[in-house]
Structure formats: C-alpha cells, structure tokens
Amino acid sequence: SSTAERVQLRSALRVLPAYKPGRFPAVSDVVQYKLSSNENPYPPLPSVRETVEKSAAGINVYPDMACAAITEAVAKRWDVPAGSVSFGAGSVEVASQIIRAVAGEGDEVIFAWRSFEAYPMLTALAGATAVHVPLTTDERHDLPAMSAAVTHRTRLIFVCTPNNPTGTSVTAGELHTFMESIPQDVLVVIDEAYVHFNVDPSAAHGIDFFRTYPNVVVLHTFSKAYGLAGLRIGYAIAPDYISAALRAVAIPFGVSALAQTAALASLNAEDEIKARITTLVAEREKLHSGLVRIGWDVVASDGNFLWLRTGEATHELEEIFTNAGVIVRAYPGDGIRISIGTVEANAKALEAAKNAFSRFT
Numbered sequence: 001s002s003t004a005e006r007v008q009l010r011s012a013l014r015v016l017p018a019y020k021p022g023r024f025p026a027v028s029d030v031v032q033y034k035l036s037s038n039e040n041p042y043p044p045l046p047s048v049r050e051t052v053e054k055s056a057a058g059i060n061v062y063p064d065m066a067c068a069a070i071t072e073a074v075a076k077r078w079d080v081p082a083g084s085v086s087f088g089a090g091s092v093e094v095a096s097q098i099i100r101a102v103a104g105e106g107d108e109v110i111f112a113w114r115s116f117e118a119y120p121m122l123t124a125l126a127g128a129t130a131v132h133v134p135l136t137t138d139e140r141h142d143l144p145a146m147s148a149a150v151t152h153r154t155r156l157i158f159v160c161t162p163n164n165p166t167g168t169s170v171t172a173g174e175l176h177t178f179m180e181s182i183p184q185d186v187l188v189v190i191d192e193a194y195v196h197f198n199v200d201p202s203a204a205h206g207i208d209f210f211r212t213y214p215n216v217v218v219l220h221t222f223s224k225a226y227g228l229a230g231l232r233i234g235y236a237i238a239p240d241y242i243s244a245a246l247r248a249v250a251i252p253f254g255v256s257a258l259a260q261t262a263a264l265a266s267l268n269a270e271d272e273i274k275a276r277i278t279t280l281v282a283e284r285e286k287l288h289s290g291l292v293r294i295g296w297d298v299v300a301s302d303g304n305f306l307w308l309r310t311g312e313a314t315h316e317l318e319e320i321f322t323n324a325g326v327i328v329r330a331y332p333g334d335g336i337r338i339s340i341g342t343v344e345a346n347a348k349a350l351e352a353a354k355n356a357f358s359r360f361t
C-alpha cells in the first residue's frame with residue numbers, strides 16, 4: 001500500500017530504545033540456568049500458591065481496582081497512610097505512570113547510566129527528553145553530576161538503588177545531600193526494586209526520604225525478593241496528590257486479583273521470605289569473592305546480581321556462559337549481569353566465569 005494509506009505512528013516510536021527481556025533457555029540437552037532477569041530462583045511459597053489457586057476460582061470477574069486489601073497491608077507494613085500507596089502491573093508500570101503523570105514533550109527526565117533500561121524507553125514514549133548521567137568509574141550513581149544536570153525543564157529524576165545492573169547503592173548521607181540540592185518541584189523517584197537484598201547499614205532507605213521530603217516517590221516490587229515476577233505487581237509510596245495522579249493514569253484493572261492476593265500472602269510470610277533473602281545474599285557474597293579470586297574486577301553488589309565489565313569482549317564472553325548452560329544478561333560493548341540463582345546455578349556461573357576470564361585477559 002502507498003504511504004498515504006498507512007497509519008501514521010507517533011514519531012516518538014522511531015527513537016524508542018528497545019527493552020530486551022532476559023533470554024529464555026533454548027531447547028537443549030545441557031541443563032540450563034536462567035540468570036538473566038534478576039528473578040528469584042525459589043518456587044512460590046506453599047501459602048502463596050494456595051492463595052493463588054483459591055483466587056483462581058474468581059477470574060471470571062474483574063479484580064478490585066482499588067487494590068484495597070493489599071493497599072492496607074502495604075500501608076501498615078511501612079507505617080504510611082493508605083492514600084500514599086498505589087499499584088501497577090509490576091513496578092515498571094508504576095514507573096510508566098509516574099513519567100506519564102509528570103513529564104511530556106520538552107520535559108527532561110534524569111537518570112544514571114547505565115541503569116534500568118525501561119527509564120529511557122518510557123521517557124521517550126512520553127515524548128520527554130532522557131538525560132543520561134554517566135555512573136562514576138566505580139559503577140556508582142554520580143549524584144553531584146545528576147544534581148548539576150537539573151534545568152528548568154527537569155520534572156523527574158530516577159535514583160535506582162541498588163542500581164540495576166551494577167548493584168551499587170547510594171548511602172543515606174549522599175542521598176540527603178542530593179535531596180537538599182534538588183528543587184522541590186522536581187520529583188525524585190527512588191527505585192528500590194532490589195532494596196531487600198541490601199544489607200549495608202549506611203544505605204539510604206527510600207521510605208525515610210519519603211517521610212522527610214515532599215518530592216519523593218519510592219518504588220517497590222513483589223517481583224524480586226518476594227518472587228512474584230510472573231504475576232506483575234509493584235507499588236509506589238508517594239505524597240497523596242501524586243498517588244491520586246498515578247491512579248488516574250493507571251490502566252483500569254491493571255493488577256489482577258491473583259497478583260493482589262499473592263502479594264498479600266507474601267507479606268504475611270515475611271519470615272520465610274527473609275530466610276530466602278539471607279541465603280541469596282550469602283550466595284551473592286560467595287559468588288562475588290569467587291569472581292574476585294579468579295581475577296575479575298567486580299564491584300560489590302547490594303542487589304541479587306553481579307556486574308562484570310566486559311567491554312568489547314561482552315558478546316564473546318556471553319557465548320562462554322551460554323555454552324556452559326548459564327544464561328546471563330549481556331549489554332553489548334558494556335558488560336554482563338549475572339543474577340544470583342540456586343547454589344548449583346551460581347557454581348556453574350563461577351565455573352563459566354573462570355573460563356571466560358582466561359579468554360578476557
């Protein structure tokens with residue numbers, strides 16, 4: 001058909017950076033370990049499964065759009081007003097709501113780079129301008145540089161802590177200094193998708209900042225520590241008027257009843273979740289020291305993943321992992337992120353990393 005007969009797509013789509021999901025294992029005889037999406041390697045808790053199965057009986061009706069029960073539970077968990085809690089189909093949808101609520105054509109959205117790849121994508125989709133502020137050489141947020149990047153068009157800043165994919169986090173002291181330098185009509189989103197894996201006592205905790213500054217939104221998810229990635233539920237804790245705006249831009253009925261009840265059951269199983277987190281953190285430390293012993297220069301991580309700076313060798317090294325049955329996340333020309341999996345998977349990853357290192361140097 002001629003161009004004139006074609007539907008005109010928005011120009012923003014032309015410059016949209018792609019979101020590449022972690023690869024699934026290919027069909028093969030080799031046992032494969034998916035360490036490419038920072039998922040929780042544990043199967044669902046029995047109590048969570050049971051709730052999901054029970055609520056499956058009601059999937060012929062729409063879910064509670066207000067997410068009332070889980071809202072109340074989250075508000076209680078963090079001792080925040082229920083009006084400050086709002087949900088989305090994963091925290092990535094909540095991030096999308098936030099951008100759509102505050103940024104449009106010509107507005108600027110600042111984030112560290114490299115960080116979560118949905119930030120530039122969702123920013124471009126909103127027609128706003130993404131401002132990438134390079135990480136420091138030790139893979140951390142350069143908060144002074146991010147503050148210096150603020151202009152009169154800045155509407156939003158993402159602080160991802162621990163940062164995906166480098167695993168570094170910002171300290172409470174650093175974040176306070178940063179917040180003091182940011183105009184209060186600029187919204188600061190503290191993306192804490194991996195916060196549960198952060199055991200560093202000096203780390204910033206978003207909720208404290210939400211209580212202190214009027215322009216802070218905290219993003220949490222049930223996908224990582226709580227192991228519900230497949231059900232899609234995340235939330236924001238924000239000042240009431242912003243929460244109301246997020247609900248207004250949310251897709252109606254975006255969060256399923258299964259997701260809501262599973263999240264509730266997970267919150268009620270916090271002890272079991274914590275025990276799993278403790279194991280994953282210990283495994284992270286084990287893999288980290290193993291990598292360092294091999295010779296990899298890898299920064300300490302506060303998330304459930306580790307970051308190898310592999311530069312131009314990334315593709316070649318990814319193959320070594322793949323051939324060993326370890327599916328990792330490769331960022332071409334930049335690095336490889338390895339999610340923490342089962343004890344067995346992590347051992348396989350270390351073995352592959354050993355082979356990769358001899359090729360790298």
Ligand code: PMP
Nearest residue numbers: 090091092116164193221223234
């Ligand atoms: N924030 C960060 C930093 C992430 O890495 C991810 C998932 N990769 C998300 C948010 C979104 O996770 P979900 O939508 O599953 O809550």
